[in-house]
Amino acid sequence: xxxxxxxxxxxxxxxxSVQAAFAQDVALKTNTLYWAAATPNLGLEVGLAPKxxxxxxxTYKPFNINDDDYARFWFAQPEARYWFCEKxxxxxxxxxxxxxxFYSALNGTIYDGWMAGGGLTxxxxxxxxxxxxxxxxxxxxxxxxxxxxxxxxxxxxxxxxDFTDYFGLTKLALTFSYIF
Numbered sequence: 001x002x003x004x005x006x007x008x009x010x011x012x013x014x015x016x017s018v019q020a021a022f023a024q025d026v027a028l029k030t031n032t033l034y035w036a037a038a039t040p041n042l043g044l045e046v047g048l049a050p051k052x053x054x055x056x057x058x059t060y061k062p063f064n065i066n067d068d069d070y071a072r073f074w075f076a077q078p079e080a081r082y083w084f085c086e087k088x089x090x091x092x093x094x095x096x097x098x099x100x101x102f103y104s105a106l107n108g109t110i111y112d113g114w115m116a117g118g119g120l121t122x123x124x125x126x127x128x129x130x131x132x133x134x135x136x137x138x139x140x141x142x143x144x145x146x147x148x149x150x151x152x153x154x155x156x157x158x159x160x161x162d163f164t165d166y167f168g169l170t171k172l173a174l175t176f177s178y179i180f
Contacts (some may be wrong), residue, residue: 024088027133027177034059045177047087055079055094069107075100077171079121088133088179094121096139096171105152113147119170131179139171 029043043057057077064070079096083089099116119141126134146163
């Protein structure tokens, strides 16, 4: 079974409705900016129509960089995209949602919580070869973070529940794609 059939089968198993994939309908992606921050990530983009795609990206950082200040998290950001020329080529706009979980320590305080939100994206995709593309994207939007805040140490009575509303940059990507 070739890789295209495996990807389509996987998407159908998780309950997504995807039309049969023809040439240049599925892309496997990774954001180099996340890798620069030592954060593994992977994405899958599926063509839905001649000018529409669904981008499914996920990031997971299970390890610490140092012992004092650290951040461990997972994060998912699905996005519906409209392409002005044709899919996987040129300018696009998108509507994204995002959600995830985090556990971090900063200046002696631990933050343990969740986040969710959404926003708008603008991007451009350059064709490098018949199967390789380079994409740049930026998004603005909203995120709600709700978390437990506590001192870095054993103090169950010190837990304080809090939340933060964030408006601003919600996506920044320089992505390499392999298109099947």
